[in-house]
Amino acid sequence: MLGLSQQALLRLPWRRSLESIALPVIALTAALIIFGGFCAMAGANPFQVYGSIYKAAFGRWSAWQHTLILSAPLMLTALCTALPARLGLVIIGNEGALVMGGLAAMATGLGLGITLPPLMVQLAMAAAGMAAGGLWIMLAGALRYYRGVNETISSLLLNYIAIAIMNHLVEGPMRDASFVIKPSSAELDPANWLGAIPGSRIHFGLLYGLVVCLLAYVLIQRTPFGFAARIVGGNIRAARIAGLPVGKLTLAICFLGGSAAGLAGMVEVAAVQKRINQSLVSNYGYAGILVAFVSRHNPLATILAAILLGGILASGGILQRSHNLPDATVLVFQGIVFLCVLYSESLYGKFPCFREGEG
Amino acid sequence: MAAESLGLWGIPLGILAGTLRGSAPFLFVSLGECLTEKSGKINLGLEGVLLMGAMSAYGVSYLSQDLVGDFWAPWLGVLAAGFSGMALGTIHGWVAQQPRVNDVATGIAMITLGSGLAFFFGKPFIQPQAPQLMTFDWGAWSSSPQVQAALKVSPLFLLGVAIAPLLYAFFRSTRWGLSIRAVGDSPQAARAMGISIFKVRLFSIMAGSFLAGIGGACLSLYYPGVWTERISSGQGLMAVALVIFAQWNPIQCLWASLLFGGAQAIGPTFQSVGIDSYYYLFNAAPYILTLIIMIITCSPQRTLSGSPGALGKSDHT
Numbered sequence: 001m002l003g004l005s006q007q008a009l010l011r012l013p014w015r016r017s018l019e020s021i022a023l024p025v026i027a028l029t030a031a032l033i034i035f036g037g038f039c040a041m042a043g044a045n046p047f048q049v050y051g052s053i054y055k056a057a058f059g060r061w062s063a064w065q066h067t068l069i070l071s072a073p074l075m076l077t078a079l080c081t082a083l084p085a086r087l088g089l090v091i092i093g094n095e096g097a098l099v100m101g102g103l104a105a106m107a108t109g110l111g112l113g114i115t116l117p118p119l120m121v122q123l124a125m126a127a128a129g130m131a132a133g134g135l136w137i138m139l140a141g142a143l144r145y146y147r148g149v150n151e152t153i154s155s156l157l158l159n160y161i162a163i164a165i166m167n168h169l170v171e172g173p174m175r176d177a178s179f180v181i182k183p184s185s186a187e188l189d190p191a192n193w194l195g196a197i198p199g200s201r202i203h204f205g206l207l208y209g210l211v212v213c214l215l216a217y218v219l220i221q222r223t224p225f226g227f228a229a230r231i232v233g234g235n236i237r238a239a240r241i242a243g244l245p246v247g248k249l250t251l252a253i254c255f256l257g258g259s260a261a262g263l264a265g266m267v268e269v270a271a272v273q274k275r276i277n278q279s280l281v282s283n284y285g286y287a288g289i290l291v292a293f294v295s296r297h298n299p300l301a302t303i304l305a306a307i308l309l310g311g312i313l314a315s316g317g318i319l320q321r322s323h324n325l326p327d328a329t330v331l332v333f334q335g336i337v338f339l340c341v342l343y344s345e346s347l348y349g350k351f352p353c354f355r356e357g358e359g
Numbered sequence: 360m361a362a363e364s365l366g367l368w369g370i371p372l373g374i375l376a377g378t379l380r381g382s383a384p385f386l387f388v389s390l391g392e393c394l395t396e397k398s399g400k401i402n403l404g405l406e407g408v409l410l411m412g413a414m415s416a417y418g419v420s421y422l423s424q425d426l427v428g429d430f431w432a433p434w435l436g437v438l439a440a441g442f443s444g445m446a447l448g449t450i451h452g453w454v455a456q457q458p459r460v461n462d463v464a465t466g467i468a469m470i471t472l473g474s475g476l477a478f479f480f481g482k483p484f485i486q487p488q489a490p491q492l493m494t495f496d497w498g499a500w501s502s503s504p505q506v507q508a509a510l511k512v513s514p515l516f517l518l519g520v521a522i523a524p525l526l527y528a529f530f531r532s533t534r535w536g537l538s539i540r541a542v543g544d545s546p547q548a549a550r551a552m553g554i555s556i557f558k559v560r561l562f563s564i565m566a567g568s569f570l571a572g573i574g575g576a577c578l579s580l581y582y583p584g585v586w587t588e589r590i591s592s593g594q595g596l597m598a599v600a601l602v603i604f605a606q607w608n609p610i611q612c613l614w615a616s617l618l619f620g621g622a623q624a625i626g627p628t629f630q631s632v633g634i635d636s637y638y639y640l641f642n643a644a645p646y647i648l649t650l651i652i653m654i655i656t657c658s659p660q661r662t663l664s665g666s667p668g669a670l671g672k673s674d675h676t
Contacts, residue, residue: 042479090461090463090671092403092463092467143653143654143657145659146659147653147654147657147658147659148657148658148659149653149654149657150603150653150657150671152401152463152671153599153600153603153653154650154653156596156599156600157600157646157647157649157650158650160593160597160643160646161643161646161647161650163643164639164640164642164643164646165639165640165643167639167642168637168638168639168640171638171639172636286467286470286471289464289467290464290467290468290471293461293464325479326478326479326482327478328474328475328476328477328478328479328482329475329479330475331471331472331474331475331478331479332472332475332476332479333475334471334472334475335468335469335471335472335473335475335476336472338464338467338468338471338472339450339454339465339468339469339472342454342460342461342464342465342468343454343457343460345457345459345460346457346458346459346460348459
């Protein structure tokens with residue numbers, strides 16, 4: 001008896017985890033086939049298009065670097081959806097949290113200037129960005145908990161409000177009149193720029209993203225806090241009866257999610273943009289939502305999904321240059337991939353070969 | 360610029376003109392979203408539908424002008440906008456209803472796909488000028504060109520105004536309308552009545568996307584009347600907020616669209632008379648207003664009045 005159940009236990013995780021690897025791979029393959037058909041209709045050879053995307057995304061070390069640079073903010077913004085999702089909340093305010101984080105980080109960086117050593121300034125910027133992004137999403141969490149306001153809608157509205165605040169500041173109080181190309185804030189002092197990891201072009205934001213994703217994984221899977229959050233997400237009434245502080249957990253996890261997106265904003269302004277302007281609103285937030293759902297809100301899978309999307313984004317230019325396809329082709333590809341992966345969610349448990357005890 | 364010669368009178372006139380021009384896309388998209396949400400599913404993908412509608416309307420109008428003439432070509436475009444929207448809606452309606460698939464995430468993937476397809480097929484249409492939809496010139500009595508320009512009313516706007524009460528009556532007193540509400544409020548009860556939840560929701564999402572596609576046609580064939588990749592300023596996503604604002608009532612969708620269209624005109628109008636320091640904050644007015652209304656009307660004990668019971672809940676029973 002004991003032997004049998006032990007055997008079942010040994011078997012179960014193996015088949016289950018095979019399923020959670022196989023299904024996304026099947027979904028990706030299906031997406032490639034559909035996208036190939038689309039390219040063929042547009043008059044391009046699908047196999048050459050695949051080859052180009054692969055080369056531009058992962059073909060050489062320089063391509064890898066580009067991909068990783070693009071994936072760094074995605075890892076962080078994805079957590080803004082993934083963490084609250086473990087509590088059963090659907091937050092889509094990633095873009096707004098990124099913008100608020102970027103604004104706060106920039107204000108801190110410009111305010112401190114070169115009065116402190118660069119490392120201290122960067123730390124202060126990161127802290128300010130995380131606090132601003134965190135509070136922004138915590139607002140959505142608080143409205144949910146205290147007033148019952150739907151967090152999806154409120155966080156969507158907060159995106160627009162954050163972007164309006166940013167536009168207002170860069171057109172008015174924060175505007176650098178000497179920079180005429182477009183309304184922008186002053187430039188961050190070069191001493192405070194987030195540099196590249198030695199031996200590469202990749203800025204340290206990638207490291208931030210990797211570390212934060214790892215920490216988020218440990219927090220959710222290996223700590224009492226994460227355990228409590230998952231119980232609330234599983235059954236809120238049971239959690240209340242068990243005496244879990246649902247309100248505090250809601251606020252805390254929304255703050256953590258938002259602070260990850262806020263950190264993405266800090267990374268973008270300190271490593272890429274160096275000024276605040278419209279370019280900060282570059283869809284990393286909305287793409288992050290998809291990365292979170294595709295990785296099924298698992299922070300480790302988030303890293304992989306973000307790198308995959310970073311690769312797709314990195315291949316944008318090449319399709320136009322060598323296949324004469326509009327640059328929007330990448331958007332189409334992205335849409336197809338995400339729809340296929342989302343659809344594959346409904347296939348879990350449908351294939352008998354992935355069930356335990358039948359092999 | 361138009362308002363300068365009129366002095367401060369330019370402000371109400373500018374807002375009126377902006378309301379008449381800007382509320383048509385809001386109206387169609389919100390009616391479409393209202394129909395969709397009444398069945399218990401949410402469609403954030405209407406932003407993609409709107410772009411697709413704007414592109415297909417403009418493209419078809421441009422391509423068919425030699426065939427059917429400058430008067431009918433835009434109308435063909437309107438039809439094409441509706442059907443291209445419906446095609447996207449079919450994908451959303453099918454994927455979002457699979458077990459364990461989140462409708463919010465599907466909607467965002469549909470925004471990506473819809474805008475991608477719109478930009479892909481719309482690239483050749485960025486330069487050429489397509490025939491525009493006719494307008495009713497209700498300002499012909501006035502000698503002032505500003506008044507004339509402000510009172511150019513689109514037939515699409517009037518169509519939307521007519522659809523709102525019809526949709527209200529549809530929900531209230533037709534069998535189909537009742538089925539949609541039943542599916543949205545209590546899927547179990549609907550199933551017990553023998554209604555196919557899948558079909559009703561698919562129909563609601565497709566019909567809603569058809570309306571939203573026409574909203575896109577308002578953008579590219581009426582105002583601003585061009586096709587560019589930045590033509591939608593988030594109206595499709597805003598529809599979700601607008602429907603909440605209107606408490607899932609089609610008639611109130613009409614008032615809300617007028618309000619949002621008008622609010623959108625506040626910033627540019629003040630800018631045109633020289634007040635531009637709070638331009639962007641004025642532009643955010645509709646979002647702040649919706650948020651405040653949600654905070655006031657919600658409470659932890661109950662959901663919003665008028666909210667379909669199954670909205671936002673996963674239902675794989």
